[in-house]
Amino acid sequence: MKIIKDIKSLKTEIKKHKKSGKIIGLVPTMGAIHSGHLSLVKQIRKKADIVITTIFVNKKQFNNLADFEKYPQTIEADIVNFKSAKVDILFVPENKEIYPDNFVTQIKLDKITDNLCGKTRPGHFDGVALIIVKLFNIITPNLAIFGEKDFQQLQIIRRLVNNLNIETQIIAAKIIREKSGLALSSRNLRLDEISLKKAPLIHQILLKMKQQILAKKNLKSVIDESSKELAKSGFGTIDYLEICDEENLEPIKIFNSKIKARIFIAVYLGKVRLIDNIRLY
Amino acid sequence: MKIIKDIKSLKTEIKKHKKSGKIIGLVPTMGAIHSGHLSLVKQIRKKADIVITTIFVNKKQFNNLADFEKYPQTIEADIVNFKSAKVDILFVPENKEIYPDNFVTQIKLDKITDNLCGKTRPGHFDGVALIIVKLFNIITPNLAIFGEKDFQQLQIIRRLVNNLNIETQIIAAKIIREKSGLALSSRNLRLDEISLKKAPLIHQILLKMKQQILAKKNLKSVIDESSKELAKSGFGTIDYLEICDEENLEPIKIFNSKIKARIFIAVYLGKVRLIDNIRLY
Numbered sequence: 001m002k003i004i005k006d007i008k009s010l011k012t013e014i015k016k017h018k019k020s021g022k023i024i025g026l027v028p029t030m031g032a033i034h035s036g037h038l039s040l041v042k043q044i045r046k047k048a049d050i051v052i053t054t055i056f057v058n059k060k061q062f063n064n065l066a067d068f069e070k071y072p073q074t075i076e077a078d079i080v081n082f083k084s085a086k087v088d089i090l091f092v093p094e095n096k097e098i099y100p101d102n103f104v105t106q107i108k109l110d111k112i113t114d115n116l117c118g119k120t121r122p123g124h125f126d127g128v129a130l131i132i133v134k135l136f137n138i139i140t141p142n143l144a145i146f147g148e149k150d151f152q153q154l155q156i157i158r159r160l161v162n163n164l165n166i167e168t169q170i171i172a173a174k175i176i177r178e179k180s181g182l183a184l185s186s187r188n189l190r191l192d193e194i195s196l197k198k199a200p201l202i203h204q205i206l207l208k209m210k211q212q213i214l215a216k217k218n219l220k221s222v223i224d225e226s227s228k229e230l231a232k233s234g235f236g237t238i239d240y241l242e243i244c245d246e247e248n249l250e251p252i253k254i255f256n257s258k259i260k261a262r263i264f265i266a267v268y269l270g271k272v273r274l275i276d277n278i279r280l281y
Numbered sequence: 282m283k284i285i286k287d288i289k290s291l292k293t294e295i296k297k298h299k300k301s302g303k304i305i306g307l308v309p310t311m312g313a314i315h316s317g318h319l320s321l322v323k324q325i326r327k328k329a330d331i332v333i334t335t336i337f338v339n340k341k342q343f344n345n346l347a348d349f350e351k352y353p354q355t356i357e358a359d360i361v362n363f364k365s366a367k368v369d370i371l372f373v374p375e376n377k378e379i380y381p382d383n384f385v386t387q388i389k390l391d392k393i394t395d396n397l398c399g400k401t402r403p404g405h406f407d408g409v410a411l412i413i414v415k416l417f418n419i420i421t422p423n424l425a426i427f428g429e430k431d432f433q434q435l436q437i438i439r440r441l442v443n444n445l446n447i448e449t450q451i452i453a454a455k456i457i458r459e460k461s462g463l464a465l466s467s468r469n470l471r472l473d474e475i476s477l478k479k480a481p482l483i484h485q486i487l488l489k490m491k492q493q494i495l496a497k498k499n500l501k502s503v504i505d506e507s508s509k510e511l512a513k514s515g516f517g518t519i520d521y522l523e524i525c526d527e528e529n530l531e532p533i534k535i536f537n538s539k540i541k542a543r544i545f546i547a548v549y550l551g552k553v554r555l556i557d558n559i560r561l562y
Contacts, residue, residue: 007446102440102443102444103444104390104392104393105388105389105391105410105440105441105444105445106388106389106391107387107388107389108387108388108389109385110385110386110387112385133445134445137445137447137448159383159385160386162381162383163383164386164414164415165288165415165418165419166418167418
């Protein structure tokens with residue numbers, strides 16, 4: 001695995017592979033690599049000749065500086081993990097390599113960034129869109145893979161790529177869960193033992209809600225009861241617990257099996273904010 | 282010359298040329314082609330194997346709808362002109378090809394878009410940045426050429442390309458002038474006979490200002506006297522008449538030959554807004 005820190009060397013390396021007709025697959029990450037990420041590497045490997053991963057904790061997508069500062073940094077372990085997953089190139093740029101002094105450009109998406117995580121994390125998806133456009137321009141991958149756990153991010157990236165005529169094909173990867181049902185997340189590293197035991201309830205509640213919704217139970221009461229159950233079990237603030245159209249991410253008031261919909265949740269457990277989602281079709 | 286209206290056919294055509302190692306040069310325009318544009322074609326031809334021009338009157342860069350509606354449309358003449366200039370491909374997309382229904386993406390640049398034309402045309406340069414990123418992503422040109430007449434636009438595109446890691450090399454072309462000194466512009470088509478006789482005064486005043494500034498005359502009085510002269514000669518509102526650092530486009534208060542500076546002007550003649558600039562080094 002080649003570890004590259006600067007854009008120029010990375011571009012030279014990529015041009016070499018492109019010239020010989022290789023398919024480039026990209027897995028962008030912020031590090032703190034877990035089996036979810038490694039599963040993305042495994043999935044893209046099936047379609048790509050050269051797998052590139054990136055580790056860059058993108059300050060611009062943190063609306064909360066404390067969250068940025070607390071973001072787990074486990075670079076040595078990440079390198080070991082990527083090496084065993086047979087990643088070809090790891091790109092680990094410094095902040096100034098990505099955002100030099102003269103940096104003034106912003107990218108914004110209307111509406112689709114307003115609901116769900118966009119509500120409590122203003123600017124978050126603008127930061128995501130910016131780093132994705134930059135990485136795609138630097139790496140020009142044929143394919144890039146994103147997990148459905150960050151479903152809003154996935155949809156925003158799909159829209160961005162469509163709107164800006166970017167050539168990269170976006171692949172969606174199913175959520176990887178612990179046996180307990182807890183969705184894998186770098187943030188799980190911040191959960192203490194007690195919280196780790198509680199966290200799987202999120203997925204259990206989503207499964208129960210799905211059953212109730214498919215059995216035509218009123219959406220509002222399904223949401224209200226589930227919210228109460230989370231509170232009773234010791235969860236903190238629920239940023240959102242909503243049923244949305246998965247295309248435009250707008251809330252659905254009456255369930256209709258013809259609309260591709262999902263239940264989306266963001267909830268605090270202690271100081272850690274966890275997200276999950278489940279499809280209703 | 283191939284005339285192409287849809288993105289898919291254009292991409293197929295471009296891929297063919299890229300595969301055979303051809304250098305692609307781009308001249309983006311909004312039509313109403315004049316010798317200024319044709320000079321851009323001629324200049325880029327020297328460095329490119331395949332010259333692509335685009336005609337797209339980009340609604341998103343008009344802050345004033347009336348200005349958009351009045352923008353001259355001379356497509357038949359434009360085609361004749363481009364053919365005789367030996368353009369290889371002309372891309373003329375419809376609005377919905379560029380901005381489909383699901384279009385939600387915006388690009389913004391801080392500070393550099395605030396001064397000069399940015400002051401009176403809010404959103405103008407965001408629209409320019411957006412169409413340029415889209416055209417560059419569709420066409421992936423090795424080179425693209427922009428005239429120094431729209432100097433702020435040129436600098437913004439340079440910054441955008443740098444900030445978003447776009448591969449295209451930006452070439453700056455000197456301003457093409459009538460014998461009278463009037464800078465060529467599609468807007469000149471909207472000037473009546475009397476205005477056409479007055480308009481060259483803009484360049485004459487810029488030349489005089491340059492002399493005075495290089496002779497160390499106080500900047501404020503140079504600007505004040507020139508503004509008065511324009512008013513006396515029947516010009517309308519002066520949107521700006523400023524001396525700015527050409528890198529960041531911020532106004533300069535005291536002239537210093539070490540800073541690369543320019544005089545920038547935007548002034549109305551009747552209902553037509555004309556711009557021009559001249560370098561001070």
